[in-house]
Amino acid sequence: MLIAMVVLVVCGAAVGAGVLSHTAGVSNRLSDRISPARTAVVELTAALVDQETGVRGFLLSGDERFLEPYARGVDGERTLLTRIRQLLAGEPVALADLDRAEAQAREWRTTVADPAIETRRRGSDPAAAVDTVLAGKAAFDAVRDRVAALDRDLAAIRDQARADLDAARRLRDGVFIGMIGFLLLFIVAIAVLLRVVVLRPLDRLSAGVRRVAGGDFDHRLAAAGPADLARLTGDVETMRQRVVDALVDSQRARAKLEQQQLELHRSNADLEQFAYVASHDLQEPLRKVASFCQMLQRRYSDQLDDKARQYIAFAVDGATRMQRLITDLLTFSRIGRVYDDSRSVDLDDVVAQAEANLAGAIADRGARVERPPLPTVPGDVTLLTMLWQNLISNAIKFRHPDRDPVVRVAVGEAGDMWQFSVEDNGIGIDPKYADKIFVIFQRLHSRETYTGTGIGLAVCKKVVEFHGGEIRLDDTYRDGARFVFTLPREAAAADDLDAVGEPEALAVH
Template sequence: MTLTDRPSPPPSTELPALAVPNAPMVDPRGRDGRDGQTQTLRRTFAAGAGVTVLIMLVAILASSVSLGRLTNARQTLLDDIGPAVRANQSLEVALLNQETSIRGYALTRAPDFLTPYRDSISDEAAAMATLRGYFAGRPEEAQVDELGRAVEAWRSGYAEPVAAATDVAPAPDPTTGKALFDRVRVLQGDLTRVLDGQRVEARDQLNDAADALRWVGIAIALVIVAFLAAAAWGLRRGVLDPLAELADQVRGVVSGDVHREVRGSGPREIVALGADIDAMRVHISNEVDLLQEVNQRLDEQAQDLERSNRDLEQFAYVASHDLQEPLRKVSSFCQLLQRRYGGQLDERADQYIGFAVDGAQRMQRLINDLLAFSRVGRSTAAFETVDMREIALAAAAQVETTRSELDGEIVVGDLPRVQGDPALLRQLLLNLFGNGLKFHRPDVAPVVRIDAHCDGEHWEFAVTDNGIGVEPEYAEKIFVIFQRLHGRDLYTGTGIGLALVKKIAEFHGGRVWLDATPRDEPGTVIRFTLPVEEVAEPAIPAIPATSVSEEKS
C-alpha cells in the first residue's frame, strides 16, 4: 500500500470569538423611566414608621392624661377626704364618750365615770385640728368653727358644772345639757353629711377616671389592631403579592420559557428588580443561543477531528509499513556498500556511506518512537489491575544488557497495585530506567531506584538515579517532544522518551515532573503519580527493596 494523498492537518480547536449582546440598561425609576409612577418601599415604610410613632405618641399622651386623672382622684379620696372622714368619726366617738361619761357621773356620782370624759377631750382636740386643716379656706370651715363653739358651750354650760358639782353646789338641770348636746349632734351630723357627699363625689371621680383609662386602653388596642391589619393588608398588596407574581414569572423562566418577559409591579424597587431579572433573562437567553451555536460548531469540529484522526491512523499505518520498507532497503543497501566496498573507496566515500546508514537507522527509530507516541491514549479498554512491582522488574529486565555493561544497579522498592495498561506502564518505567542508566557520570556505576508512597488520592512514584542530573531551569523543557539537552554524539536517542512518559502518566490520570529540590548527592529525581485503585483488595505485606543486580548475580 502506498500513500497517495497527504493527510489534511487537524482542524483548529480554537473557536471564533462571538459577541454576546449586552443586557439592556435598567432605569431604577421604572420601566417607563418616569419618576413618581409608583411609590417606593422606602417612602412607604417611612410613612408607616411616622404613623406608628404618631399613634404611639397619642397613645402615650392619652394614657398619661387618664392615668394622671386617676392618680389625682385616688389622691383626693385617700389622702385628703379619707383622713377628714376618719377624724370626723373619731370626733363623733369622742363626743359620745364625753356625753355618756357625764350622764353616768350625774346619776351615780362615781369618779370612775369621769375617766372616759377626760380621755376623750384629747381625742376631740386632735380630730378638730384635722378637720380645721382639711376645711381651711373652704366654706365648710365655718361649720367646723360653729361645731367647736357648740362643743365648748355644752362643756362649759353643762359638762364641767356636772363634773364639779357637790352637795353644796348642785348640778345643772339635765334638760339644759340635753339641749346643748342636741345642738352638737345637729352640727356634727351636718358636717358628716358634708364629708359623705365629698367622699361620694371623690369616689365617683375615681371611678370615672378608671373608666376613662379603661376606655383609653381599649381605644389604643383597637387603633393598634386596625393599624396592624392595615399594615398587613398593605404589606401583602404592596410587597408580598408583587413578589409572588414576580417569583411565578421567574419560575416560568427557570422551567424553560426563557423568552417569557419578566415584569415587576407594585413599589418601584420591585419594578426595578423585575427589570433587572428580565435583563438577566435576556442575557442568559443570548448566552443560551450562543452556547447552542458554539455546540453546533463543536459538533462540526468534532466530526472534522474524527475525520482527521482517521486520516492520521491511515498515515500511521502507512508510516509503519510503506515508509519503513524503503528505509529498510536504503539501510540494507548502504550497509552492503559499507561491507563490500569499505576500504576500496576513498575516505570521504566511506564517510558518506556511514552518514547514510546512520541517517536511515535514526529515521527508522524516529518513526517507531512517533508511532509509539501516537498510540498512547487511544482507549482505556486495556486497563486492568497492575502490580507495579512486577512491571518494574519486567522493565528492568529489558535494560539488563545495558545495566550489565555499565555494572549498574536497579533497586525496586515496595510498589502498589494500580489500574492501568500494563504495556504502557512498562514503557514508562523502561524509559525512566533507560535514562537513569544512560545519563550516568563517568567512572561512577549508575544506581537507579524506584519507590512509592500514597498521598491520599494518588500514588506518588519516585525514580532516582545518581547520574549527571538536570538543571532546574530545564524542568519543563525535558518533557517536550524532540527536546534534547545534549548532542547526539554524547548521548543517543530521539528526544521522545520523557515526552512519552508524560503522555502515559497523563493518560492514566496522573502527572509527571522533575523534583528540583536540592540534594546532597548528584543525580535526578523524576516523580509521577497514578490514581489509587478504587477496588478494595486485601492488604499486601511490605516487600523489601530488590536490587536487580543482586538477583542477576
C-alpha cells in the same frame, strides 16, 4: 403606603396613650384619693368619738385616766385632718365640708369639753357634771352630723368617680375597637392596592419570564406597573437580550467547534493512516536497506576496502536508528489515544514490572532501586509502566563513572494528589536545561556517548499530564538528578498515606 402606615401607627399610639392616660387618671383618683379619704373620715369619726367618750368618763368619775383617750383623739384628729386635706386636694365641696366639720369640732372642745373638764377638776358636784354631759352630747351630735355630711359628700364623689371610670373604660374600648377596625380596613385597602398596582404587573412579568425560560427567547418584556417594577422589568429585558446575544454567539461558536471537530476527526484519521504507514510501509524499506547492506557486506566483504565497509556500517546504523525513531514516535503518538484504559493501578506492581523489564541493565551496571510501598492510583497500567521504566532507565543510563547507580523513590501527599520523586546519584542535569529535556527528540549528549532517541522524558511528561499531574526537574538537587511528579489520588483513598508506610521504610531491589 409606608408613610400612611407610619402616620397611622403614630396617631393610633397618640390616641391610645391619651385614652389610657385618662382612664388611669380616673382610676387613680378613685383608688388613690377618694377611697382613702373615706377611710380617713371613718378614722376621724372614731377619733372624735374617743374625745367625747373620754370627756364623759372624766366628768362622771373625776379620774384623770379617762382624759388619755381624749388627748389621743385630739392628736389623731389633727393628723387625720392634714391627711384628708392632702387626699381631697382639688375637691372643693369636700374640703368645705371638712373645714366646717373641723370648726364644729373645735367649737365643741372650746365651748363644751374644755370648760367642763376645768370645772370638774375644781371639784364641782357630780350631779352638775351629769347635766354638763347631757348638755354636751347635743353639741357633739352636731359635730358627728357634720362629719357624716362629709362622708355622704365623699360617697357621692366616689359614685361619680366610678361612673367616670366606667365612661373612661367604655371610651378606651371604643377607641381601640375603632383603631382595630380602621387598621383592618387599611390592610384591605393595601391588599387591593398591591393587587392592582404591583401583583398584576408582577404576574405579567412572571408569565413573560416563564415564556422566555420555556424557549421563546424573542419574546420582549414590556415595562409596566410602579417605577421600581418597571425598572426591574427593564433589567430583566436587558438580561434576556444579553442571554439571547450570548446564545447566538454560543451557537456560532458551537457550529465553528463542530466544524473544527470534523476537521480534527479528519486529522486524526490522517494520523491513524500515518501511524499505519509509519509502522508498516516506512519500516519495510528501512528493513530492506539494512538487510541488503548487510548481505552486501557479507558477500563482498573480501572485495571491499575499509572505507566501503565503513560506508555500509553507516547505512545500516542510519536505517536502524530511523526504525527506532519511527517506533518511538509511534509510541509517543499513541499516549492517550491507543492507551486509555483507566482503572485502579497498584504502583508497586507497576514499578516491579518496570524493574523486571530493566533487569538486564540493572544487573549489568550493579544498580540498586530503593522505594517505599507505593499507593494505588487511577490510570492506565501500560502508560504508568512506561513512565516508571523511562525514569529508572535514565537514572541507570546516565550513571556516574565512579559509583554504582542508586535510584531512590519517595512518595508523599500534596492535597488531592500523590507526589513522587525519583532521584539518582548519576551525572545530573544542568538546571538551565530543565525545560529542554522534556521536548521530544531533544538530546544533551551525543549519540556516541549515550544511546537513545531523546524521547524518554517527553514520553514521561505526556504520560503524567495525561493523568492530570505535572512533572519537573528539581533544580535544588546537586548529587545527581531528581524528577518530581504528581498523580491523582483515588476518591475513596483519603487516608492511603497510612497504608503506604513511613518514607524511611524502603524496599531495596
